[in-house]
Amino acid sequence: MNKVMSNKTVIALYVLPALLVLIALIYVPILMTGYYGLMKWDGIGEMTFIGLENYTKLMKDAMFWDSAYHSFLLAIFSTVSLIGYLIISLILASKIKGANLLRKIYLIPMLLSSVAIAQLWLKVYHPSNGLVNSLLMTFGVDNPPAWLAEPNLVLQALFVPIIWQYAGFYILIYYAALKNIPDSLVEAAKIDGANPLQIAWKIKVPLIAGVIKVTIVLAIVGSLKYFDLIYVMTGGGPNGSSEVMASYMYQKAFGTYDFGYGSSIGFFLLIICLVITWLIRKLTATKEELQY
Amino acid sequence: MEFKTNQQLNKNLPIQKEKHTLFSRLGKTVLYIILGIIAVLQIYPLIWLLFFSLKGDAEIFSNSPFALPESPKWENYTTVWNQGNIDLYFFNSVLVTVVAVVLTVLLASFVTFAITRMQWKLSKLVLGLFMIGIMIPVHSTLIPLFQFFLGLNLIDHPLAIILTYTAFNLPLTIMILLGFYHTLPREVEEAAVMDGCSIHRIFFQITLPMTTPVISTTVIINMIYNWNEFVFVNTFISSDKYKTLTVGIQNFIGQYATDWGAIGATLMISIIPILIAFFFLSNRIVEGIAAGSVKG
Numbered sequence: 092m093n094k095v096m097s098n099k100t101v102i103a104l105y106v107l108p109a110l111l112v113l114i115a116l117i118y119v120p121i122l123m124t125g126y127y128g129l130m131k132w133d134g135i136g137e138m139t140f141i142g143l144e145n146y147t148k149l150m151k152d153a154m155f156w157d158s159a160y161h162s163f164l165l166a167i168f169s170t171v172s173l174i175g176y177l178i179i180s181l182i183l184a185s186k187i188k189g190a191n192l193l194r195k196i197y198l199i200p201m202l203l204s205s206v207a208i209a210q211l212w213l214k215v216y217h218p219s220n221g222l223v224n225s226l227l228m229t230f231g232v233d234n235p236p237a238w239l240a241e242p243n244l245v246l247q248a249l250f251v252p253i254i255w256q257y258a259g260f261y262i263l264i265y266y267a268a269l270k271n272i273p274d275s276l277v278e279a280a281k282i283d284g285a286n287p288l289q290i291a292w293k294i295k296v297p298l299i300a301g302v303i304k305v306t307i308v309l310a311i312v313g314s315l316k317y318f319d320l321i322y323v324m325t326g327g328g329p330n331g332s333s334e335v336m337a338s339y340m341y342q343k344a345f346g347t348y349d350f351g352y353g354s355s356i357g358f359f360l361l362i363i364c365l366v367i368t369w370l371i372r373k374l375t376a377t378k379e380e381l382q383y
Numbered sequence: 384m385e386f387k388t389n390q391q392l393n394k395n396l397p398i399q400k401e402k403h404t405l406f407s408r409l410g411k412t413v414l415y416i417i418l419g420i421i422a423v424l425q426i427y428p429l430i431w432l433l434f435f436s437l438k439g440d441a442e443i444f445s446n447s448p449f450a451l452p453e454s455p456k457w458e459n460y461t462t463v464w465n466q467g468n469i470d471l472y473f474f475n476s477v478l479v480t481v482v483a484v485v486l487t488v489l490l491a492s493f494v495t496f497a498i499t500r501m502q503w504k505l506s507k508l509v510l511g512l513f514m515i516g517i518m519i520p521v522h523s524t525l526i527p528l529f530q531f532f533l534g535l536n537l538i539d540h541p542l543a544i545i546l547t548y549t550a551f552n553l554p555l556t557i558m559i560l561l562g563f564y565h566t567l568p569r570e571v572e573e574a575a576v577m578d579g580c581s582i583h584r585i586f587f588q589i590t591l592p593m594t595t596p597v598i599s600t601t602v603i604i605n606m607i608y609n610w611n612e613f614v615f616v617n618t619f620i621s622s623d624k625y626k627t628l629t630v631g632i633q634n635f636i637g638q639y640a641t642d643w644g645a646i647g648a649t650l651m652i653s654i655i656p657i658l659i660a661f662f663f664l665s666n667r668i669v670e671g672i673a674a675g676s677v678k679g
Contacts, residue, residue: 095576095582096500096501096502096576096582097501097502097503098501098582099503101497101501101582101583102497102501102503104493105493105494105496105497105501105586106493106494106497106498106509108490108493109490109491109493109494109513109553110494110509110512112490112546112549112550112553113512113513113516113550113553113554114512115531115550116524116528116531116546116547116550116551117516117519117524117550117551118512119527119531120523120524120527120528120531121519121523121524121527123526123527123530124523124524124526124527127526127527134526134529134530179418179421182414182417182418183418187411187414187415193418193421193422194669195661195665195669196422196425196426197421197422197425198668198669198672199425199426199429199658199661200425200428200429201672202607202611202654202657202658202661202668203611203654203657204610204611204612204613204628204629204653204654205611205613205629206611206613206629206630206632206633206653207611207629207632207650207653207654210632210633210636210646210650211428211429211432211650212428214432214435214643214646215428215431220443220444220448220643221448222428222431222448222449225447225448225449255424255425255428258421258425259425260672263669263672263673264672264673266673267669267673312518312520315520316520316521316522318522318614319613319614323613323633337520337522340522340525341522341525341614344525344526345618350526353526354526354527357520357522357523357524357525357526358523360520360522360523361519361520361523364518364519364520364523365518368518
């Protein structure tokens, strides 16, 4: 048995193809991004080593900090909205009829491509024929705003379809986790006289703390690298007012062919994502230890 | 208050049934209304899209956007299908999706088998490498990947996107498979080894068939991701003949910016396959998404 199951050739044959794909297309590129970030390079011509110049430029680039601020706002917004998803999931999982159908309906937007969603919401926000403004006009608002053209509204207007797209995903995750809680625990609490709110807050929520932690990481990291919908709907505009880190990186690299600078943004993005993941896991781990 | 006294009165009963008091029934109605409103918000933009995909321009711009189509213009769909390469984009999407899904699920099954069933020292490290892959933002790899494929003459070639999809979907696929493999009994495989069965036959004829339920889950998840992918196609593919539906419709809509009927029909064509898959396989999809995210 052991001899067959530890055959080195077979292991190599089974693991190496996937491992090579992973290393060649994810790990080597990450290192290369770090390397390109130290270069002045337009993607075609000579590469010149300029040390940390791209990064010092990045630190002073107001446009980059604006985009970072927008990504950060999205991250906060997404994380706070998790509370709403948790409440909805608690209701859905409390043995109500039709919960299965409802969570499936909630999930549908998540299945669609960001391009289709973006194009659909461009129409929803259309200044004269869109759903939002038509509705506002029926309610007597005479001059509703052109949502995506207003620098001080565009970001909030973009957050709505992002919420719309991902709500079902998080509700599904919480619902699945809540369904895994053994009935006996809830029954025991009921016998002890706990009301439904106490059961939800003091028993169910702590029991799925691990899953909540995962969703916080997903929401924050997902927000920081968010790209598709914003790129298609506004391209970062008007005037950079909806630019996020990933769209700024894309614009620098594939819009103005500043591959060196684009790489430094890409590398910065990677570091932020990894640090935040590590930080959240670390912070929430100590909290759990204190609780028990 | 009342609830609490009820609880105390019935304390001796072994299993408590919830009391349907007037208060709880009223609360339930309110909850259903809230849940229903959310459901409408999630689904209405799509219904609206279906409506305007069946309308003519005059109807869209003069009538209320909430109105039903007067006489459904199905010709919007046939026109769009024959114009602007939509049929070609559709074919490319199917091709890229199918090849990448088969490649990903097969490679991931090999790796998961080797990690859960075979004994070797580096298995933990290799698994770790795959799992960290989930946290890597695609944008941080985009420029080097572009250079890499340029060097291999694969820019503007479907293989570039097929390989990238495979790489970026392997971590999640392995993660979903892993949970299932841990629950599989080893006895059948052990018996097969005793009988002198080769390891490849064990994998292909015993283990792989036993994992069909989870494989179907990973296939659907991969299918949804690949069908909808945008950034890689947008960056690596420049000629129309290799574009997939997501990028293709983006260009098409750019050219016909004012013809809402055509745009609606194009968008519907791009999302119908996923909606059909969801209609028939929703339980597997729901399970897969839940499994893929909860175990992190």
